[in-house]
Amino acid sequence: MTAPKYVGLENYQKIFSDVRIGNVYLTTIRLTAMIVPCNMTLGLALAVLLDRKMPTIIRNFFKVSYFFPFVVSGVAVSIIWTFLFHRDLGPINYYLGLIGFERIYWLNSSTYSPLAIVIADVWKNVGFYVLVFLGGMQAISRDFYESAEVDGATAWQQFRHITLPLLSPTILFLMVISVIGALQIFEQPQILTNGGPGDATRTIVMYIYEQGFRFFDMGYASAIAFTLFIIILVLTIIQFALSRRWVFYS
Amino acid sequence: MFRSKIKFLALSLTILLIVVGGISAQDAPSGEITFVFWDNTTETRAGWEAHVARFNEQFPDVTVNLIGVPGVAWSDYLNGTATLIAGGETPDIIWVATEGVRFLVGLDLMLPLDDLVAENAEALQPYFDDIAPALIDGFRVDDSLYFLPYSWNNMVIYYNKNMFDAAGLDYPADDWTRDDFLAAAQALTADTDGDGVNDQYGFSGSGGWMFGTLPWVFANGANIVTDDFCGPNLTDPKVMEAIQFIHDMVYEYEIAPAPGSITNTEIQFINGEIAMFPAGRWAVGGMYREGFTDYDIVPWPGNPDQLTEYGVDGFGIFRTSANVPAAWEFLKYMSSAQVQEGLIASVDTGSPLGNIPALRSVAEQMSQFPPENYKAFYNSVDGNARPVTAPPRFNELESIFIRYVDLVLANEMTVEDAMNAAQTELMGVVTCD
Numbered sequence: 186m187t188a189p190k191y192v193g194l195e196n197y198q199k200i201f202s203d204v205r206i207g208n209v210y211l212t213t214i215r216l217t218a219m220i221v222p223c224n225m226t227l228g229l230a231l232a233v234l235l236d237r238k239m240p241t242i243i244r245n246f247f248k249v250s251y252f253f254p255f256v257v258s259g260v261a262v263s264i265i266w267t268f269l270f271h272r273d274l275g276p277i278n279y280y281l282g283l284i285g286f287e288r289i290y291w292l293n294s295s296t297y298s299p300l301a302i303v304i305a306d307v308w309k310n311v312g313f314y315v316l317v318f319l320g321g322m323q324a325i326s327r328d329f330y331e332s333a334e335v336d337g338a339t340a341w342q343q344f345r346h347i348t349l350p351l352l353s354p355t356i357l358f359l360m361v362i363s364v365i366g367a368l369q370i371f372e373q374p375q376i377l378t379n380g381g382p383g384d385a386t387r388t389i390v391m392y393i394y395e396q397g398f399r400f401f402d403m404g405y406a407s408a409i410a411f412t413l414f415i416i417i418l419v420l421t422i423i424q425f426a427l428s429r430r431w432v433f434y435s
Numbered sequence: 436m437f438r439s440k441i442k443f444l445a446l447s448l449t450i451l452l453i454v455v456g457g458i459s460a461q462d463a464p465s466g467e468i469t470f471v472f473w474d475n476t477t478e479t480r481a482g483w484e485a486h487v488a489r490f491n492e493q494f495p496d497v498t499v500n501l502i503g504v505p506g507v508a509w510s511d512y513l514n515g516t517a518t519l520i521a522g523g524e525t526p527d528i529i530w531v532a533t534e535g536v537r538f539l540v541g542l543d544l545m546l547p548l549d550d551l552v553a554e555n556a557e558a559l560q561p562y563f564d565d566i567a568p569a570l571i572d573g574f575r576v577d578d579s580l581y582f583l584p585y586s587w588n589n590m591v592i593y594y595n596k597n598m599f600d601a602a603g604l605d606y607p608a609d610d611w612t613r614d615d616f617l618a619a620a621q622a623l624t625a626d627t628d629g630d631g632v633n634d635q636y637g638f639s640g641s642g643g644w645m646f647g648t649l650p651w652v653f654a655n656g657a658n659i660v661t662d663d664f665c666g667p668n669l670t671d672p673k674v675m676e677a678i679q680f681i682h683d684m685v686y687e688y689e690i691a692p693a694p695g696s697i698t699n700t701e702i703q704f705i706n707g708e709i710a711m712f713p714a715g716r717w718a719v720g721g722m723y724r725e726g727f728t729d730y731d732i733v734p735w736p737g738n739p740d741q742l743t744e745y746g747v748d749g750f751g752i753f754r755t756s757a758n759v760p761a762a763w764e765f766l767k768y769m770s771s772a773q774v775q776e777g778l779i780a781s782v783d784t785g786s787p788l789g790n791i792p793a794l795r796s797v798a799e800q801m802s803q804f805p806p807e808n809y810k811a812f813y814n815s816v817d818g819n820a821r822p823v824t825a826p827p828r829f830n831e832l833e834s835i836f837i838r839y840v841d842l843v844l845a846n847e848m849t850v851e852d853a854m855n856a857a858q859t860e861l862m863g864v865v866t867c868d
Contacts, residue, residue: 204860272693293694293845382845383838399514400831 189404196408205384206392206409212299213389216374217367219303224363225356227307228314233344235315236322248319251312259309263376266305267292270377295385298378302386305373310366314359321355322348353432361424365417389413464761465496468527471519473512474503483530486777490768497761502526508644509534510830520544520753527756528765531582532748533573534645534825534833539751540576541827546752547579551763562770565794567816573747582751583770586778586790588715589745589815590650591732592616593806598623598635598710606731609811613654613680613738616711620690623710637690640700640712641681642844645833646744646823647713651677653821654738659836660865664826667861669836669854679850682843694844704730715746716791716801716812723804731806734815745820747793772797779803831864 200206235247254262269275270291278288291301329347338346349356371390374380380387380395387395389409397406472483480503487499502524504515513535519526531539539545552559563571566584574582592607599606602622607615620637627635641647652659657673660666668674684691692709701718703709705727712718713735722730735743750769752762768774775792779800791812792798801809826832839857842848848856 290693290845293841295845295847381838381841382847383842385847395834398518399510399834400828401514401517 192404196404199405200408200412205387208384209387209389209392212384212387213368213370216299216302216370216386216388217364219299220306220367220370221360221363223303223307224311224314225359228311228359229318229356231311231315232318232322233348235319248316251315253312254309255312257309259372260376262309263305263373266301266308266373267377270301292378293382295382298382298386302370302373302377305377306367306370309373310363314363317355317359318352321352325351350433353428354434357424357428357432361421364420364424368413368417368420463494463496464758464764465494466758466761467498467500468756468758468761468765469500469502469524470765471502471504471516471526471529473530474505475507475512479503482777482781486769486774489773490765493768494761494764497765499765508833510833513538513830517542517544520755525755525757526753527758527762529751529753530585530748531751532587533746533822534829536574536582537576537825537827538829540581544753544755545581546754546756546759547581548583548752548766549579551759552580555767559767562794565772565796567795567813569745569816569820569822570747570793573745573822574749574751582749583766584747584749584793585770585775586749586792587745587747587816588717588790589812589820590646590713590715590743591734591811591815592711592736593704593714593718593730593732594711595704595707595709596729596731598707607733607736609734609808610741611733611736613736616736617688617690620684620711621688624690633689633692634708636692636709638684638711639691639703639709640714641684641691642840643694643837645837646715646746648678648681648837648840649823650713650735650742650744651681651738653742653744654735654740656740656742658821659824660826660832663867664865665867667832667858667865669858669861675850675854678840678843678854681840682846682850685844686846694841717789719804719806720789728805731808732811733808734811734819741819743815743820744823745816746823746825748790749793776800826865828864832861835860835864 231251235244269277272278272288272290272293275291277291278286282288289297291297325348329351330343333343333347369390370388371394374386374388375391375394378386380391390413393406393409393413396402396409470483470487472479474480480501483501487501490499491497502519504512504519506512506515509532513531516529516535516539529539562583570584570587571580574580574584594607596606599619604619604622607619616638623635623637624633625635626633641651649659652674655673655677657668657671657677659669659674661668685693700709700712701714701721702725704712705722705725722728734741750766752759752766756762770793772794775794775797778789778792779797780803791801795813798813801812824832835857839848839853843850843853
């Protein structure tokens with residue numbers, strides 16, 4: 186490493202001539218576009234299931250089961266997933282084979298490896314969404330549902346017109362942090378595919394890491410990190426601005 | 436901060452002892468030195484600790500601290516070390532191989548050893564006489580010697596004798612060609628359970644790593660950078676033909692499994708699922724511990740050059756070392772025949788270990804263990820091997836080159852497109868400007 190030297194905006198100029206960065210950003214956005222809806226809908230669906238009447242012990246059992254992967258180290262979990270996704274020895278391909286599928290190159294193809302990362306990420310993080318959604322739901326007063334029932338509302342109508350609107354602050358919170366989290370995804374692709382094949386699963390944070398700590402171009406790595414900061418900031422402001430239309434604070 | 440305080444305290448205490456005790460300055464070096472090594476297996480640290488313990492029997496006043504830098508590839512280790520130094524650590528000695536020589540010297544981190552060697556010329560003469568010149572040359576940059584060779588590896592082909600016998604094939608000869616290799620591999624590939632998918636392969640293990648990929652290029656009489664190391668050379672038809680061959684082994688001849696379908700080449704080799712694989716001497720230890728002896732090695736197949744690849748490792752002293760006398764003593768000790776004999780068989784377990792000893796006389800002791808054709812290890816260095824291509828920015832070269840080879844091996848990019856793209860990306864990396 187050499188001593189720092191003032192280069193003005195040279196590192197930012199370099200972004201525009203970098204042939205890889207566009208692709209890397211696109212990959213990151215694609216992953217985000219898959220991870221955020223999956224985590225949100227699955228988290229909400231599981232929370233709705235858990236919000237039904239059931240013995241506390243069973244509810245706690247499920248809560249712990251869903252939340253457990255979230256507290257385990259992402260690296261350790263990803264290493265286990267590399268075995269699960271193994272083309273020849275992995276249980277996933279084994280069971281797919283039983284129902285007549287060809288063996289899938291989960292971690293060595295541009296088509297399937299992003300999917301593998303989404304699966305691993307959602308499995309790990311969905312428990313957090315379940316827990317937060319459940320907390321939000323249980324804070325909704327039962328009186329609303331009782332009066333809705335008296336008026337003859339179906340379960341779907343209750344969900345649509347009571348749960349969803351009153352849950353909207355929770356949804357906004359989870360949306361914001363899940364977009365931020367997904368744009369910063371690192372461990373899963375790093376361990377599962379190391380960004381490959383080629384750059385098919387290289388995310389922007391992996392790219393920053395590569396530039397900074399593999400190629401020792403700290404200046405350029407910092408410049409890219411700053412663009413990520415700006416993108417996250419803008420997306421977050423947009424989400425808050427749009428939230429005025431659909432978030433109800435009771 | 437904490438460490439430097441301790442160092443300061445230790446130093447002050449030493450000075451105090453010398454002054455108070457009225458002890459005259461001694462020749463024997465003393466004090467602390469820090470040794471950086473690649474912590475890439477579970478046994479590595481214990482191995483170095485054992486050497487340090489024996490060194491301390493001779494030099495009890497030198498404390499050797501060990502810093503293990505983890506990592507899967509060479510570039511991980513080199514980057515980790517550079518980060519360590521950038522973070523304020525000042526280690527004294529490093530263990531490194533060809534891959535890192537120009538990287539470390541290029542960053543001006545290493546101390547040229549010429550003066551130290553000249554001072555000890557007589558004592559070191561037997562050492563230098565006993566080492567193949569190519570191994571020493573690999574540690575010279577601009578006529579200065581920066582490291583003393585400890586051990587090395589060349590790439591050879593391991594073959595499972597049982598599988599050759601079962602297929603009725605003759606064992607490969609030392610001067611075999613790539614066509615011979617391909618014919619043997621095709622005869623050894625089989626779908627034993629008849630489900631339409633091959634479950635026994637003639638070969639596995641090239642691609643995905645620099646050291647396993649380059650011998651095919653070298654055997655074609657080419658290199659991935661220009662001869663002066665000033666530019667990439669991936670669009671050379673001979674280079675592309677070598678990469679195409681690695682691809683075709685999987686998709687055209689189907690003699691090698693696709694990437695991502697192998698878990699442990701050596702175990703599958705022992706189990707008779709893979710007939711041949713490329714490796715250096717490091718694979719011998721695993722076979723020994725598994726009790727597997729029905730194998731042998733053969734030089735890399737020529738196409739037409741009977742040329743393989745080698746990498747040397749050894750020890751060097753950092754320019755910033757505050758205790759060069761102790762570091763130099765440790766360096767000489769670590770390069771001695773006594774220590775290199777530990778590579779023949781581990782002192783503790785008796786199992787053959789790691790690499791080929793740099794000293795030819797010590798390497799001859801490899802005859803105690805399989806493989807029978809052990810001479811194929813040392814002999815190649817006399818004209819049939821070329822050092823792994825390692826320009827100063829090896830870490831970037833490796834990462835870019837392997838990224839494109841992976842795309843070819845995933846069958847997602849043609850060799851021509853991949854090598855053209857890699858060539859463009861490497862323009863700014865492999866350069867003399």
